[in-house]
Amino acid sequence: xxxxxxxxxxxxxxxxxxxxxxxxxxxxxxxxxxxxxxxxxxxxxxxxxxxxxxxxxxxxxxxxxxxxxxxxxxxxxxxxxxx
Amino acid sequence: xxxxxxxxxxxxxxxxxxxxxxxxxxxxxxxxxxxxxxxxxxxxxxxxxxxxxxxxxxxxxxxxxxxxxxxxxxxxxxxxxxxxxxxxxxxxxxxxxxxxxxxxxxxxxxxxxxxxxxxxxxxxxxxxxxxxxxxxxxxxxxxxxxxxxxxxxxxxxxxxxxxxxxxxxxxxxxxxxxxxxxxxxxxxxxxxxxxxxxxxxxxxxxxxxxxxxxxxxxxxxxxxxxxxxxxxxxxxxxxxxxxxxxxxxxxxxxxxxxxxxxxxxxxxxxxxxxxxxxxxxxxxxxxxxxxxxxxxxxxxxxxxxxxxxxxxxxxxxxxxxxxxxxxxxxxxxxxxxxxxxxxxxxxxxxxxxxxxxxxxxxxxxxxxxxxxxxxxxxxxxxxxxxxxxxxxxxxxxxxxxxxxxxxxxxxxxxxxxxxxxxxxxxxxxxxxxxxxxxxxxxxxxxxxxxxxxxxxxxxxxxxxxxxxxxxxxxxxxxxxxxxxxxxxxxxxxxxxxxxxxxxxxxxxxxxxxxxxxxxxxxxxxxxxxxxxxxxxxxxxxxxxxxxxxxxxxxxxxxxxxxxxxxx
Numbered sequence: 001x002x003x004x005x006x007x008x009x010x011x012x013x014x015x016x017x018x019x020x021x022x023x024x025x026x027x028x029x030x031x032x033x034x035x036x037x038x039x040x041x042x043x044x045x046x047x048x049x050x051x052x053x054x055x056x057x058x059x060x061x062x063x064x065x066x067x068x069x070x071x072x073x074x075x076x077x078x079x080x081x082x083x
Numbered sequence: 084x085x086x087x088x089x090x091x092x093x094x095x096x097x098x099x100x101x102x103x104x105x106x107x108x109x110x111x112x113x114x115x116x117x118x119x120x121x122x123x124x125x126x127x128x129x130x131x132x133x134x135x136x137x138x139x140x141x142x143x144x145x146x147x148x149x150x151x152x153x154x155x156x157x158x159x160x161x162x163x164x165x166x167x168x169x170x171x172x173x174x175x176x177x178x179x180x181x182x183x184x185x186x187x188x189x190x191x192x193x194x195x196x197x198x199x200x201x202x203x204x205x206x207x208x209x210x211x212x213x214x215x216x217x218x219x220x221x222x223x224x225x226x227x228x229x230x231x232x233x234x235x236x237x238x239x240x241x242x243x244x245x246x247x248x249x250x251x252x253x254x255x256x257x258x259x260x261x262x263x264x265x266x267x268x269x270x271x272x273x274x275x276x277x278x279x280x281x282x283x284x285x286x287x288x289x290x291x292x293x294x295x296x297x298x299x300x301x302x303x304x305x306x307x308x309x310x311x312x313x314x315x316x317x318x319x320x321x322x323x324x325x326x327x328x329x330x331x332x333x334x335x336x337x338x339x340x341x342x343x344x345x346x347x348x349x350x351x352x353x354x355x356x357x358x359x360x361x362x363x364x365x366x367x368x369x370x371x372x373x374x375x376x377x378x379x380x381x382x383x384x385x386x387x388x389x390x391x392x393x394x395x396x397x398x399x400x401x402x403x404x405x406x407x408x409x410x411x412x413x414x415x416x417x418x419x420x421x422x423x424x425x426x427x428x429x430x431x432x433x434x435x436x437x438x439x440x441x442x443x444x445x446x447x448x449x450x451x452x453x454x455x456x457x458x459x460x461x462x463x464x465x466x467x468x469x470x471x472x473x474x475x476x477x478x479x480x481x482x483x484x485x486x487x488x489x490x491x492x493x494x495x496x497x498x499x500x501x502x503x504x505x506x507x508x509x510x511x512x513x514x515x516x517x518x519x520x521x522x523x524x525x526x527x528x529x530x531x532x533x534x535x536x537x538x539x540x541x542x543x544x545x546x547x548x549x550x551x552x553x554x555x556x557x558x559x560x561x562x563x564x565x566x567x568x569x570x571x572x573x574x575x576x577x578x579x580x581x582x583x584x585x586x587x588x589x590x591x592x593x594x595x596x597x598x599x600x601x602x603x604x605x606x607x608x609x610x611x612x613x614x615x616x617x618x619x620x621x622x623x624x625x626x627x628x629x630x631x632x633x634x635x636x637x638x639x640x641x642x643x644x645x646x647x648x649x650x
Contacts, residue, residue, distance in 0.1 A: 015598055021232035032358040033140040036177060038204055039359050039385070040540070040606035044597045051590045063389070064360045 004082070009049060009070050014042065027071050033065040042067050049073070055080045085446040087316040090457065097460030100172040102312035105483055106347070113278040114304045114609070117160070117193035117296070119311075120346035122276070123401070127422060130269055133351045137182050137324075141356035147180055149349070152186060155265055157274035159190025162263060162638070166244055168221055170195025170277050172289060175214060175222040176332070177201050177232065180356040182266050183248040187223050188342055190557045192285055195277030199287045199299075202333030202542075203228055208552065208603040211235040213289045214242065214294055217498055223263075225249050233257070287498055288335045290435040291545030293534040297454055299498030300435045306339075306492035307347060309439035313459060314344025317405050317431055318375055319446045326352045327368070328377040333446055334542060335435040336408055338376055344439070350375075360571055361389035365397040372401040379409035381540035383416045383428055394423050404446060406431055409541020410573040411529035415455035432484075432529070435543075436507070438492030442527050445471035455519065455527040463487035465512075465518055472510035478523040481530050485512035539567035539574050542607050546629060549610070552603045553578060554584050556596055558586040562617050565633040567612060578610035579632055581618055588615035 005027055016037050017023050023036065033035045037045055046062050049055070059079070066076045087093050108114055124134075130150035137145045146326065147155070168174065174196045178184040184200070191198040194623045199217055201210065205223075210231055214222070221244035224232050232245055236259075243259065250262035279285070285304045286382040289297040298622040314320055318340065326345050330336035345352045351369045357363060357380065368376065396633035405428045406421060412430040420428045429444035432455040442464055444456035458464040465474045466482030486493075488508065507514055518530040537544045544565040553562040580596070593613045601609035620631040634641045 018228075018230040020233065021227055023227055028359075030140055033360050033363060035140070035356075037225050037358075038304075038606050040609060041601060042613075043611050044594065044601060044606075044609060045598065047590075047594050048472075051594055060388075064358065068360070 004077070005070055005074055008049070009018065009050070012037070012045070012070065015044070015048075018083050019042055030068055031070075032068045037067065039064065053077065053080070053082045055082060085319050085459075086321070086443050087447065090445045090448040090460075094458075094460040099308055099461055102308045102491075104312060106308065109310065111280070114281055114307060115192060115276050116278045116304050116307050116343055116347075117156055117189040117191075119307055120189055120343060121149060124149045124346065124588055125153050127349065129349050130622050132349065134346060135182060135553060136351065136353045137180075138353070138355055138357075138367065140363070144245050147182065147186075152189070152346075154272060155186045155269045156189040156193055157266065157271040158213070158268050159187055160193035160276070161271045161626075162268065163191065163194050163196060163221070164220065166261075167168050168194070168196060168244070170279075171197065171284065172220040173197045173199045173217040175199040175201055175217075175219045177203055177205075177210065177222055177224045177228055178248065179203050179225065179227075180331060180354050181225065181248065181508050182335075182354075183223065183344055186265065187248075188332060188338060189346075192279075193274060193276045195279060195283070197284045197287050197301075198338075199289075200332045200338060201289070202605065204607070205231075205333075205605045206601070206603045207231045207234040209548075209605050209608070212548075213240050213299070214239055216289075216296065217287055217299055220244070224247060226251075226254075229260075230453075251548070280303045280615070282495070284495070286338060288338070288435045291536060291543045292503070293536055293545060293546060294547050295503075297545065297548065298500055298503060300335075300494040301498050302438050302492065305510060306438045307343060309492035310339050310344040311347040312461075313440040313443075314340055314350075317429075317440050317443050317445060317459070318344070318377060318406055320345065320348045320350045322349065324350055324374045325371055325401070326350045326375045327355070327371075327373045327376070328352065329355075329364075329379065329382055330377070330408075336377075336379075336541075338461055339439055340345075340408075353579070355518065359385060359591045361386050362393045362396070365393050365399060365463050367404065368399050372402050375404045375406075376402060376409065376410055377406045378428070379541045380407055380416060381410045381572050383412070383420065384409060387416060387419050388571065392425055399424060402426060402585065402637060405429065406444075408440075410538050411455065412453070417450065417452035420477065427452070432456070432527070434517075436494045436513070437486065437490070437496040437515075438494060439490075441486055441490070451522075451526050453528070454522075455529050458523050462490055464527070466521055466527075467510070467514070468474045469518075472512060472514065475521075479520050480522045481518050483533055484515040484517045484519050484527070486515065487511070488513050502600060535565065535633070537574050538574055539569075539576060539607055540572040541571070542610050544576060548604060549576060549578070549600060549608050552608070553580065553596070555603070556599050557593055558582050558592060559596070561627070563627045563629050563632055564610065565629050565636055567636045569611075575611040576608060577612045577614065577636060579614050579616050579619055581616055
């Protein structure tokens with residue numbers, strides 16, 4: 001799913017990386033454990049995914065591990081048949 | 084045998100002079116927290132003992148002995164002096180939990196500066212509000228936070244030095260920005276530590292209130308007397324302990340017990356500079372054989388959410404004592420920790436203003452799950468009537484938690500705001516702003532805040548600050564912000580928003596407003612829920628009645644609405 005991956009990656013870069021910061025974010029960059037997206041900000045990332053792909057992610061599925069990289073998020077979205 | 088022994092006996096015989104004696108402090112002596120946490124421990128024969136074991140999310144590890152810490156804090160102090168910084172200057176630490184933050188804190192104190200730690204997830208507006216109030220002269224930061232600092236420079240003429248601790252030369256620094264590599268600097272073996280006295284200002288921690296801007300609670304070096312002895316009696320720190328305080332030094336727990344209390348006791352402490360992840364936390368405890376763990380209810384409830392499976396994969400038998408702070412620890416969490424770790428988390432209660440624990444559960448004392456415990460020996464605490472501020476003598480009646488002033492770590496003022504400071508004392512008591520009751524055995528039971536301040540994951544967030552930020556969003560006409568109950572964070576921010584003409588409520592607008600606040604202030608302040616309304620409940624004089632909205636969220640009685648407009 002290259003397109004979806006890039007949409008999410010670009011969103012994360014735009015929203016969670018301060019303009020001018022030299023943090024490189026890739027599909028595998030640890031987002032939560034790496035401190036790019038903190039546990040509170042995860043709520044807004046979850047909301048973005050829900051709005052964008054018209055899904056409802058239950059809190060039990062929205063774990064730090066599931067959100068810890070773009071690749072992990074893609075795996076999570078597969079459970080909701082998002083393509 | 085615990086350090087405190089019998090709580091009741093200790094309470095009867097305790098005076099702060101016990102702590103002074105153990106620290107060899109005498110009235111009018113020099114007392115410098117930086118010296119006490121490093122040089123003094125070395126003089127006690129522990130120079131080769133590990134002071135800090137630090138690890139980040141990639142598994143990179145750095146270890147420092149007390150002697151390393153002594154020399155590196157000297158190095159930082161000398162560097163700051165060379166820059167021309169003077170005793171009394173406010174020096175901000177705006178970093179993740181890297182060793183430079185911990186040693187920077189002590190280095191600032193050693194040269195007589197006032198350390199001003201700020202949570203690194205703050206956005207530019209939160210940052211400038213606090214730095215402008217303190218007229219901060221220098222700031223330590225990392226490359227990843229440099230852009231936020233650059234954003235505010237035009238508004239901060241007092242800020243003369245921006246010190247970047249991890250510059251790698253890949254991007255040029257700008258004028259006024261300095262690269263400082265703690266581990267590569269020439270080590271300073273001897274430094275003339277600033278001869279601070281008991282009442283010399285030490286730390287400035289900003290905290291939010293219901294109205295107005297955040298207030299800087301100013302502490303002094305004498306706070307050490309409380310922080311040392313509470314860490315000893317409540318956390319029960321012993322010479323062979325490996326201690327982990329999960330708090331960020333951007334907040335008071337991270338400095339009082341993540342730096343001062345622990346190191347003044349000569350404890351080895353571990354720091355994990357990583358976001359929350361249950362398995363990673365358990366692995367960290369197993370790897371470093373952590374014995375004493377001081378964490379927060381939100382973290383404990385997040386661990387509970389992840390279940391017992393990750394616990395079973397690790398050997399956590401090193402743990403011997405657990406404590407918690409930030410919000411009330413619910414009984415379920417205490418019972419759960421007893422079940423899975425074989426140990427209860429002991430709740431401790433204190434505030435930015437109190438500087439150290441004032442009400443707590445103690446090793447060896449009977450625990451009543453869900454209770455805050457009893458006053459620390461040396462602390463006179465009670466609950467007072469909400470209107471008369473007279474102590475309530477009958478058990479079970481809710482009042483305001485009040486502390487008799489005079490304990491060593493009590494804040495000495497709010498920076499630039501002595502009037503608000505004075506307003507916190509009534510009828511001879513420091514009024515905490517928290518409500519509780521006391522049962523027949525003297526245990527305190529937390530009820531809630533007495534104002535509109537939101538306690539989210541143990542951090543106080545002021546509604547006014549968020550409402551002001553919301554007004555800067557082009558779609559927002561007016562707003563009211565309240566705390567909404569949350570099973571993990573105790574409360575989260577909920578915003579009621581009336582939109583300007585021409586704007587319509589939508590999911591995208593909702594997300595846009597969330598992100599707007601997050602970037603401006605911080606993720607803690609971001610509304611996790613937004614309810615778009617046509618108008619907000621107001622008094623006839625036009626004041627928004629937050630309590631009406633809050634009561635609705637909490638399913639409480641709305642109370643007197645006689646002043647409500649259109650009621």
